[in-house]
Amino acid sequence: MADVLIRDIDDKLLKRLKQRAARNDRSLQAELRAIIERGAMVDVIDARALAARIRERLGEQSDSTESIAQDRRR
Numbered sequence: 001m002a003d004v005l006i007r008d009i010d011d012k013l014l015k016r017l018k019q020r021a022a023r024n025d026r027s028l029q030a031e032l033r034a035i036i037e038r039g040a041m042v043d044v045i046d047a048r049a050l051a052a053r054i055r056e057r058l059g060e061q062s063d064s065t066e067s068i069a070q071d072r073r074r
Helices: 011-023 028-041 044-058 065-073
Strands: none
Touching (some): 011 028
16 A cells, blocks of 8 residues: 655644544544545546436426415415
């Protein structure tokens, strides 16, 4: 496996990452690996394309605010 070095991490960010690792009962290294693995699995362009396809399938959605207000007035 390769090693990766990230320089100049903000102290506040590092503190939050350590807290997150502790909440997940992991070492900082294991937490960072998990974050990177999840990030590499989701491609933003693919996610946007999927969202666009879903919107196309759903079509134009109406605003339900007025319907809810009418139901509440009954």
